[in-house]
Amino acid sequence: xxxxxxxxxxxxxxxxxxxxxxxxxxxxxxxxxxxxxxxxxxxxxxxxxxxxxxxxxxxxxxxxxxxxxxxxxxxxxxxxxxxxxxxxxxxxxxxxxxxxxxxxxxxxxxxxxxxxxxxxxxxxxxxxxxxxxxxxxxxxxxxxxxxxxxxxxxxxxxxxxxxxxxxxxxxxxxxxxxxxxxxxxxxxxxxxxxxxxxxxxxxxxxxxxxxxxxxxxxxxxxxxxxxxxxxxxxxxxxxxxxxxxxxxxxxxxxxxxxxxxxxxxxxxxxxxxxxxxxxxxxxxxxxxxxxxxxxxxxxxxxxxxxxxxxxxxxxxxxxxxxxxxxxxxxxxxxxxxxxxxxxxxxxxxxxxxxxxxxxxxxxxxxxxxxxxxxxxxxxxxxxxxxxxxxxxxxxxxxxxxxxxxxxxxxxxxxxxxx
Amino acid sequence: xxxxxxxxxxxxxxxxxxxxxxxxxxxxxxxxxxxxxxxxxxxxxxxxxxxxxxxxxxxxxxxxxxxxxxxxxxxxxxxxxxxxxxxxxxxxxxxxxxxxxxxxxxxxxxxxxxxxxxxxxxxxxxxxxxxxxxxxxxxxxxxxxxxxxxxxxxxxxxxxxxxxxxxxxxxxxxxxxxxxxxxxxxxxxxxxxxxxxxxxxxxxxxxxxxxxxxxxxxxxxxxxxxxxxxxxxxxxxxxxxxxxxxxxxxxxxxxxxxxxxxxxxxxxxxxxxxxxxxxxxxxxxxxxxxxxxxxxxxxxxxxxxxxxxxxxxxxxxxxxxxxxxxxxxxxxxxxxxxxxxxxxxxxxxxxxxxxxxxxxxxxxx
Numbered sequence: 001x002x003x004x005x006x007x008x009x010x011x012x013x014x015x016x017x018x019x020x021x022x023x024x025x026x027x028x029x030x031x032x033x034x035x036x037x038x039x040x041x042x043x044x045x046x047x048x049x050x051x052x053x054x055x056x057x058x059x060x061x062x063x064x065x066x067x068x069x070x071x072x073x074x075x076x077x078x079x080x081x082x083x084x085x086x087x088x089x090x091x092x093x094x095x096x097x098x099x100x101x102x103x104x105x106x107x108x109x110x111x112x113x114x115x116x117x118x119x120x121x122x123x124x125x126x127x128x129x130x131x132x133x134x135x136x137x138x139x140x141x142x143x144x145x146x147x148x149x150x151x152x153x154x155x156x157x158x159x160x161x162x163x164x165x166x167x168x169x170x171x172x173x174x175x176x177x178x179x180x181x182x183x184x185x186x187x188x189x190x191x192x193x194x195x196x197x198x199x200x201x202x203x204x205x206x207x208x209x210x211x212x213x214x215x216x217x218x219x220x221x222x223x224x225x226x227x228x229x230x231x232x233x234x235x236x237x238x239x240x241x242x243x244x245x246x247x248x249x250x251x252x253x254x255x256x257x258x259x260x261x262x263x264x265x266x267x268x269x270x271x272x273x274x275x276x277x278x279x280x281x282x283x284x285x286x287x288x289x290x291x292x293x294x295x296x297x298x299x300x301x302x303x304x305x306x307x308x309x310x311x312x313x314x315x316x317x318x319x320x321x322x323x324x325x326x327x328x329x330x331x332x333x334x335x336x337x338x339x340x341x342x343x344x345x346x347x348x349x350x351x352x353x354x355x356x357x358x359x360x361x362x363x364x365x366x367x368x369x370x371x372x373x374x375x376x377x378x379x380x381x382x383x384x385x386x387x388x389x390x391x392x393x394x395x396x397x398x399x400x401x402x403x404x405x406x407x408x409x410x411x412x413x414x415x416x417x418x
Numbered sequence: 419x420x421x422x423x424x425x426x427x428x429x430x431x432x433x434x435x436x437x438x439x440x441x442x443x444x445x446x447x448x449x450x451x452x453x454x455x456x457x458x459x460x461x462x463x464x465x466x467x468x469x470x471x472x473x474x475x476x477x478x479x480x481x482x483x484x485x486x487x488x489x490x491x492x493x494x495x496x497x498x499x500x501x502x503x504x505x506x507x508x509x510x511x512x513x514x515x516x517x518x519x520x521x522x523x524x525x526x527x528x529x530x531x532x533x534x535x536x537x538x539x540x541x542x543x544x545x546x547x548x549x550x551x552x553x554x555x556x557x558x559x560x561x562x563x564x565x566x567x568x569x570x571x572x573x574x575x576x577x578x579x580x581x582x583x584x585x586x587x588x589x590x591x592x593x594x595x596x597x598x599x600x601x602x603x604x605x606x607x608x609x610x611x612x613x614x615x616x617x618x619x620x621x622x623x624x625x626x627x628x629x630x631x632x633x634x635x636x637x638x639x640x641x642x643x644x645x646x647x648x649x650x651x652x653x654x655x656x657x658x659x660x661x662x663x664x665x666x667x668x669x670x671x672x673x674x675x676x677x678x679x680x681x682x683x684x685x686x687x688x689x690x691x692x693x694x695x696x697x698x699x700x701x702x703x704x705x706x707x708x709x710x711x712x713x714x715x716x717x718x719x720x721x722x723x724x725x726x727x728x729x730x731x732x733x734x735x736x737x738x739x740x741x742x743x744x745x746x747x748x749x750x751x752x753x754x755x756x757x758x759x760x761x762x763x764x765x766x767x768x769x770x771x772x773x774x775x776x777x778x779x780x781x782x783x
Contacts, residue, residue, distance in 0.1 A: 278781065294771065297722075297775070300722070302697065305700050305701040305722075306700075308421070309696055311419075312421050315420075319422060329696055388689075390689035390692060390693075391688050395692065397669070397680070398669075398680040399680075
């Protein structure tokens, strides 16, 4: 057996790609080959389409793919979270049935966690799953579900025991989204886009073998999914620059990217578009205004310092050192940056900031920034939750007593929804 | 660019932190800040004999250790954290920096070994009564024979330094001159300052004899950049100490039957403080690395780091007093010592507004 290091991995991967990469294959056909070879997700177990490669060596493989423009496995959207969760907690049947079609991109997934009554408090879910006859019957409402209208499968968190304590009464299922009991409606946001959905579950069914882990173990499984979501939060959304080359595989990938990225097209605006601040200030002449200059400098200071803080965290990680507090701050600072950027953009554009679409500067992009940034401090954990996490986990300050975790969940006060 | 410290640097930092906690506790700061000098030669020489701190960035050929700003800034950060009363910034950043940038090999060989060994305490006299940090504002004159006439103000440790590097308008432009601290015609007056841990002096020059060091053209700008970066690192050390002390206080202070650290208003403030300090640290560390690597954008980066550290230190100090409540407003509580150091550091070498405008001068073109 050859020794596993950067050079041997690179050589082996390169040899396989040289022998097998063919842009004239269909996308699914190519990815099927890729999955069988283990090079698509080399850090996965060798029994399940991987090569047991240490995570630290994965970038080498990615470099080799990028070097010749070979297409990788389908990675955008919730499907990566589904794969990670199934690998950690799923049965062999789950792995058999789902992993290959996740990698090929044939199946789209969605995440059914948030509910109208439980946003920051995901474990307060009240969607109910009951065993009736020989199957689970699910009733309830989920919200903020990206791609639910296209998804084949959903990762579902539901309450199976109302007498148990809050976290102990939850179970985790894989639910077939293409069934009569599942109805999906788009949710229109304040910026006019509809990137998310509401999902109504009315006597939807789940077969017993699609329970993930044990009944009552749903919170532990959810934690796995959320952990991967947080870790990959940027990756999910920055992915998606297709090649312009003409061959069949590239053409199919471009179509896939267009569909997958469609809900995310306003995401750059919600982050504040710091990149546009200097060009816009020069274009409008506001760059000469000393008040505007101060505000721009404040924004750029924060944005640069945030970038360097993230680099410090990554450097520590790469060197295998324990991560300092710098690793937990990115989400919170991105909210500050987004808000400050929206303010500066308004200052720079003046009355023009009121105009949208082709009446507005940059074909409406500036106005879209102003109505999109409020999402940054809410989505994926509100600023308030981030501050709780920082103060409790990093600074070790005392947890607040919440009063909802020690009694049967049925006795916990909750929102009236419906 | 480097984004982490090596294990040697980490070890250097922890040794230094332990040494300063032991030899320069806050009790010592309080004793020294009540003296006119603000520091004592015995302690200064021990600091240099034990750890060679003044020698850190001085090249080996001049009796130094030849380290870069990475190491020098670790020392400054730890001194800012411990609030050490010593003429370290004036001697090693300002005076040594001016000599390194402007001096001939011969002058460097004459002046730097004394600084490196801790024998010579030195400073830079640049600003005047207007308090401008721009070289162009200089009115003090030097004659062709090096006679200095005029005044300087806001001179760090200017009343006690053995050697003063003076920015003056000479026959062929702005230049640095060195003056003996006890030179005839030099009158030194300790200014009454808000920050008792950092002494400032006003100097009057009446036909004072000096030695030409070198042209200040370009050299002063380089020095101002280095001063901003070094001060930023000193500042983040102080800010982090305040943040940690406030957190420790919130964890033990009981009100309404529980530690105030359990209140969400305190937890959220503590999270915000951590964010402010970590961002400022990242900027200060980045700027130090950029200096070592000769980064082309260093002037803007240095100003960014200084503006970021200024805001973070002031904000942290304000929160720190608030978290301490009434006791935080008393003289006996130590918080105000860092609060005042934060303010003086903000103003020295240009405040946050000045540095933000400086950033824009580089980035707006």
